[in-house]
Amino acid sequence: MCKELYSSCTQCPRKCGADRNSGKCGFCGESTEVRVAVACLHFGEEPLITVHGGSGTIFLTGCTLRCAFCQNYQISQNGIGRAVSSEEFTQICLKLQNAGAENINLVTGSHAIPKLAEYIKNAKENGCSIPFCWNSSAFESVEMLELLKPYVTIWLPDLKTLNSQLAGKLFAAPEYPEAAVKAISWMIQNNPIKIESAKASRDYTDANGEKIIKGEEREKMTQGVIIRHLFMPGKFSETADVLGWLKENADGRAIISLMNQYTPVPFSEDAGQLESRKKSLSAIENRLVTPQEDSDLQDLIEAFDFEMLFYQELTDDTSWLPDFTRTQPFSNKLAKPSWHWNKGFLD
Numbered sequence: 001m002c003k004e005l006y007s008s009c010t011q012c013p014r015k016c017g018a019d020r021n022s023g024k025c026g027f028c029g030e031s032t033e034v035r036v037a038v039a040c041l042h043f044g045e046e047p048l049i050t051v052h053g054g055s056g057t058i059f060l061t062g063c064t065l066r067c068a069f070c071q072n073y074q075i076s077q078n079g080i081g082r083a084v085s086s087e088e089f090t091q092i093c094l095k096l097q098n099a100g101a102e103n104i105n106l107v108t109g110s111h112a113i114p115k116l117a118e119y120i121k122n123a124k125e126n127g128c129s130i131p132f133c134w135n136s137s138a139f140e141s142v143e144m145l146e147l148l149k150p151y152v153t154i155w156l157p158d159l160k161t162l163n164s165q166l167a168g169k170l171f172a173a174p175e176y177p178e179a180a181v182k183a184i185s186w187m188i189q190n191n192p193i194k195i196e197s198a199k200a201s202r203d204y205t206d207a208n209g210e211k212i213i214k215g216e217e218r219e220k221m222t223q224g225v226i227i228r229h230l231f232m233p234g235k236f237s238e239t240a241d242v243l244g245w246l247k248e249n250a251d252g253r254a255i256i257s258l259m260n261q262y263t264p265v266p267f268s269e270d271a272g273q274l275e276s277r278k279k280s281l282s283a284i285e286n287r288l289v290t291p292q293e294d295s296d297l298q299d300l301i302e303a304f305d306f307e308m309l310f311y312q313e314l315t316d317d318t319s320w321l322p323d324f325t326r327t328q329p330f331s332n333k334l335a336k337p338s339w340h341w342n343k344g345f346l347d
Contacts, residue, residue, distance in 0.1 A: 002114045006032045011144055012064040012110055013179035028062045028111035029079060034119060035061035037074075037081035037324050039092045039339040041099055043207035044320065044330070046257055046310050048221040049103065049133065049156070052200045052212065054336070056101025056130070058092060059324070060109045060116075061341075064139050066172040067160075068280035069232075071265055074324045076108055078269070081324075082341045090123040095338050095345065097130050102198070102220060103154060105133040113144040120151040131222050138180035138187075139173060145186055153194075153223040155187040160230065162241050169283040170232075181245070184227060188254050193224035207333050225254035226310075231297060233262055234285035240300060247304050256309040260289045260297060263318050288316055 005011060006020040018026035025031055041054035049055045059072065061081030074080045084092070093104050104123070109116050120132055131153045138157035159180055161167050168174035198220040200212050227250055231239045239258075246256055264286050267274060294314040301311060322329040327340045339345050 002032070002118065005114045011113060011141070013139060013141055013175055014064060014173065026111065028064050029077065030062035030111055032115065033083040034089065034112050034115050035081040035341075036084050036089070036092070036339070037061055037341050038329055038337060039096060040330070040335040040337040041096065041101055042105065042330075042335050044334045045105065045156075046226055046255075048195065048219055048226065048255070049105065049154070050207070051102045051198050051218050051220045052204070053100030053102045055103055055105040055133065056093070056096030056099075056338075057105040057107060057135075057335075058089075058096075059107045060112065062111050063108050063137070064110045064173075065137050065176070066280075067137075068170050068277050069262070069265060069284075069286065071263065071321055072108070072324070073265065073267065074322075080341065086119045086122045089119045090126050090128065091345075092339050093123040093128040094126070097128055099336070099338060100201075101130060103131045103133045104128065105135050105156070107135045108137070109134070110136050110140045110144075113140070113147055117147040117151060120148070124151065137171075137176075138183045139171075139176055140179065140183045142182055142186045145183060149190060153191065154221055155191055155225040156228065157184050157187060157225070158228045158230070159184060159242055159246065161232075161235075161238050162245060163238050166235070166238060166283055169280055172280075184225070184254075185249065187225045188250055191223055191225055192253070193255070194222045195219050195224070196222055221255075225250075226257050227254050228257045228259060230259045230262060231289060231293070232284045233287050233289055233293065236293070236296060236300075239297070243300060243304050247306065252307045254308075256306050258297065258301065258309065258311050260294055260312055260314055261320075262289055263321060264288070265321060289314060 008017045016027040020031045037059045039058045042057035043054045045055045063076035133154035134152045135156040162177045164174045167176035197217045200216045
């Protein structure tokens with residue numbers, strides 16, 4: 001099946017038609033290889049995902065979108081990472097599991113679903129017993145998501161915008177809203193929320209500086225959908241539209257995560273790439289979120305009165321921006337690396 005699906009590729013809604021079997025890359029920048037940049041215990045995800053041990057996060061190379069502001073641009077657009085076999089992927093998963101990961105969190109794998117479905121199956125058959133989490137832009141087809149259905153129980157999609165014009169300028173995908181709504185609706189329908197209590201196995205201090213005592217309980221998601229939406233500065237009405245759709249179609253059936261952490265990225269690219277980004281970013285105000293916008297967002301949340309919603313405290317700290325050329329791409333409090341594309345397994 002993999003060979004057929006990678007020939008004249010129509011895996012994602014873009015349907016670029018690249019013959020990835022011949023070694024050619026699709027719009028995603030990838031052939032048939034599964035390439036990985038970093039694997040780590042990540043403590044910056046939603047509390048239901050990180051819980052006590054952190055989320056066992058695997059950052060995949062390539063992407064079906066071209067988000068002009070992407071913080072992970074080094075791997076999503078500029079190719080950092082290396083190919084891993086199914087066996088090495090399994091070893092990465094087991095190392096994360098043995099380090100205490102609450103789940104295996106696959107970031108931006110939409111362009112490699114057939115191969116990843118086989119890789120996940122192999123990992124499960126060889127001892128990986130923690131849940132798999134699919135962390136994506138939701139620019140995916142339902143037919144491809146069906147391949148993941150037997151193996152993935154936690155879904156972490158973005159709903160970036162419902163404005164096709166904005167999606168065209170910022171993501172190079174005017175068809176994004178229609179595709180994302182279909183994908184997220186499928187995720188919600190097929191994955192009712194399951195949350196259990198998990199006890200800390202040791203004393204520790206979490207990423208927020210909170211001291212946790214051994215035996216302390218936290219809620220842990222084992223199945224369900226958390227839908228993320230990043231507020232883009234100056235685009236309040238777009239966020240209001242997204243929250244309106246979520247209220248009607250997801251409230252009570254999925255958890256909403258409204259993020260206010262938009263941060264201008266100090267891109268390190270050539271002049272042509274930077275000029276192209278500048279043109280795309282002109283569609284929004286490329287700056288940090290203001291206190292007034294934060295207040296307005298909180299008012300909006302209160303008006304919609306979601307049953308389950310996460311919202312961040314506003315901060316001007318930009319130290320969390322990753323650099324995937326480093327063995328530790330994040331700040332030490334946010335992540336503990338287990339594997340790196342240029343170093344392999346880490347002690």
